Amino acid sequence: MGDTTHDAVILGGGLAGLCLALQLRDAFPDMDIVVLERRAHPLPEAAHKVGESTVEIGAHYLAHTLGLRTHLEDAHIRKFGFRFFFSDGRSDLEEVTELGVREVLPTPSYQIDRGIFENFLGEEARRRGIDFRDDVRVTAFTLGTQGTLHRVRCTDAAGTERALDARWLLDASGRAGMIRHKLELTRDNGHHANAVWFRLDDRLAIDGWCDDAEWQGRCTPAERWRSTNHLCGPGYWTWLIPLASGAHSIGIVADAAMHPIESMNTFERAQEWLAQHQPALAREVAQRQHKLLDFAFFRDYSYGCARMFSADRWALTGEAGAFLDPFYSPGTDFIAITNTYITELIRHDREGKPVAPYARLYERLFFSFYESTLALYRHQYPLLGNAEVMPIKVIWDYAYYWGVLCQLVFQERLTDAALFAELADELETARALNERMQAFFGRWHAASHGRNPRAMLDQGELPWFAAMNATLHDALDDTGVRTRLRENVALLQGLAATIVKRAAGDAGESMRETMDDLAGHAESPELFRAA
Incomplete structure (x- = not known):
């Protein structure tokens, strides 16, 4: 013993x-x-640990399942959602396409x-x-x-x-x-990417990176810095995550074949890499390099x-x-x-x-x-740097996440064998449709024009998108859960149809061959309005 x-x-x-x-x-x-x-x-x-940014399921688990909401609200930062800038090689973030909400959505998440x-x-x-x-x-x-x-x-x-x-x-x-x-x-799960990340003992207030009053005033409050900010380019993205201690976490995540880890696996190399790919961020890091707290990298971080x-x-x-x-x-x-x-x-x-x-x-x-x-x-x-395709992929990915997996977690149905058996066909439809849409995004990327206009794409202006977020905490009975999941699968089918039609109209005949395969019969929601 x-x-x-x-x-x-x-x-x-x-x-x-x-x-x-x-x-x-x-x-x-x-x-x-x-x-x-x-x-x-x-x-x-x-x-120096991975996992500073939470999304809806993780935040719900910490706040509700474990009862830690008071600590999260008092000791950490309420996140201003995800935000994406298609800014490869650009120092003028205010002149590129930005995807993100103007106002915080109802269901909370946190920077931890x-x-x-x-x-x-x-x-x-x-x-x-x-x-x-x-x-x-x-x-x-x-x-x-x-x-x-x-x-x-x-x-x-x-x-x-x-x-x-x-x-x-x-x-x-x-x-x-x-x-x-x-x-x-x-x-090996077939996803081969590397990451480097470091922390600076200072706040990177992205809202002050330019003096464009119109750009600064797009968000209420004008606190983009509270978002998990993604600065995106072909084969990579960089993150900016604020911490309650006053420090800021910065990461570079890249496809292993497109951006070898050897080009960024020291702080000095990472600075050089940022100067080429994200010069606005490189400028801010260079001004604070004396405040470096740590640096690390992971090779081939994803595994099954x-x-x-x-x-x-x-x-x-x-x-x-x-x-x-x-x-x-x-x-x-x-x-x-x-x-x-x-x-x-x-x-x-x-x-x-x-x-x-x-x-x-x-x-x-x-x-x-x-x-x-x-x-x-x-x-x-x-396709991460594609300002035409990625915003719509992000909308799709979140609709899939909120519409299916979040419902199972928020409604406490992860172990409901009867539900999985009864909705097996609907859940399989959603899974297969997601896989086909991911392949479609790749084909659309190859055929797209790569336009990157000055634009704010606000997912909050999509009524169905905002409603999916706002109703995550709804208390549903057995019938309500099943109805919600079926409705969400139908919405995904309609959204897939709209996306494919948009791509076909924009990229020409090469996209039409996928329309019949992906189109659903549900009424298609409007994608977004660009401002």
Whole structure:
């Protein structure tokens, strides 16, 4: 036997692991939970971690499922949505196409300072009676099989070695991926991209980058800096994310073939790369280079995983499992999804039900969500700089996200096997249509004219788009959930038809061959009005 025996040991006390611990404590107040975290707490503010920008599912999970809304509102930044500038090689952002809302949409999301947030999560875990141990190094672990316990060996800051036995072993160890690597579960998902990122101890107030009063006055309030700002070009995008500590996070994410990592894998090289591709940002960085806090890069950051949940009572969450792409900030979304499935697996186990059939079902559902979301990124980086195609792709991608996956999460239907069975045809229609639309965007990109006029494209002026966001928190009964999902699939079909017709009218006969294949019978919504 180990020194101690526990209901669950969580490997890793970062965002995924601490959120899982809090969710388990809320679901099972008597559960004995130990979290082992390598880094010593408190963490520095502006801690150098991926996952600063949240979107609707992740924000809902943190605020509602875990009950952390007050902390998010008080200690972090309410996000002004996503914003995109098609500014490759340009220093005049006010003269290019901008996609983003003029006013904040109703459903909140946040820019999270990971140092502040994880320090709070660690303190909250201890307040709720969770055994959170920081500055502890896991030295070895053995997976139990056929009902036997798992064993974890670790060493604390004082050098004391301990052995912990656990009924459930939950891997939230981030890219270390302890179980994933031990069992050789990592898979190439076909999406090959690299990222570099750094933080400056200063605010990059993008609204003041020019003195154009009309441009500055487009947003209410005039606080574009609160957005996750994407400065886009062919094969890449750069991010600007403000942190509550006063620092700003800057990243370059690029297709590995189009922009080799060797061209940007030091701060000096990244500055040179920005000077060529995003000179306005390069100018702002150069003025603050003495305020550099850190710099890092990831090569081939996206990966899949062969298994997520096991009948032998182990599971993976966060980057310890699979990782997609930061473009739409889905990381916390998938933490929410996997943590919810893990919680339900443990519930079945505690109720004496066999884990195996539920593990297979939840894993199948997880991978269906993962693959559908991966389609938004894989093979799509070449068109990121296209100011004609990308704004409409973004509208499509968000309609798909809000219309299907968000509904399943917000209405607490992730484990509703009856719903998935009843709506199998509709959900398959949405999945297949999304894949075909992603391929279509690539073909449209190849045929488009590449125009990039001075324009503000405000998604908030789309009544159906704003309504999808505003109604995410609607409390629906079983009939209402099914009706909503069916209506949203019909809307996607109509939107696909409108997009294809727009492309055909703009690019000529070469686009018409896809119209019959993609067009739906629903009334097509207006796309947007350019101002």
